[in-house]
Amino acid sequence: MAPGDQDDTVVQELDVYLCNGALGHATQLYLLQYPLRPPWRPYGVDQADKVRLKPEAKKVEIKVPIDHGPGLVNFDDDADDTIQLEDLTLSSTHVDLKASFAAGMIQDGKLFLTPINEAVALRPQLKHLDTTPEAHPGLKTEEAAAFLPLHNLLLFK
Known part of the structure; x- marks a missing residue:
């Protein structure tokens, strides 16, 4: 032991x-x-x-x-x-x-x-954050256009 x-x-x-x-x-x-x-x-x-x-x-x-x-x-x-x-x-x-x-x-x-x-x-x-009109049929086109698609955003440190 x-x-x-x-x-x-x-x-x-x-x-x-x-x-x-x-x-x-x-x-x-x-x-x-x-x-x-x-x-x-x-x-x-x-x-x-x-x-x-x-x-x-x-x-x-x-x-x-x-x-x-x-x-x-x-x-x-x-x-x-x-x-x-x-x-x-x-x-x-x-x-x-x-x-x-x-x-x-x-x-x-x-x-x-x-x-x-x-x-x-x-x-x-997070597909519900997709702002394309096809993703949310109830969302008006002008409301969807107010959001920038994620691929258009630039992030800086």
Whole structure:
């Protein structure tokens, strides 16, 4: 026993099982990261309306409803219905895994590990900020012209 190990006791020993392909040979397990949200303020993906996956491109899109429940106030209730958001689409970017990851589950004193194949970072799409008349049929042409398209803006430091 090495010095300092007196306080570091083994509390449980588990048999470990690697479940590589246990869900089918074509199964891909994705790690979903949300870098713009703290853990205490999730997006609510458990209530997702739609999930789209392009496995070859390794792209994920999740459409989540925006909570308008009691006690929550919409920014502008008087705004035109065509510009009030009811849902938010999260779109992925690929994350390079610098190490091997696995998802684990303990059941009946056994640890089951399944390798994670891909990791993606999900961020909100901001398509609602597109000011072209085709993007917002309810927006008048002169209102759309008042906004500069994002590609015409120059940013300086």
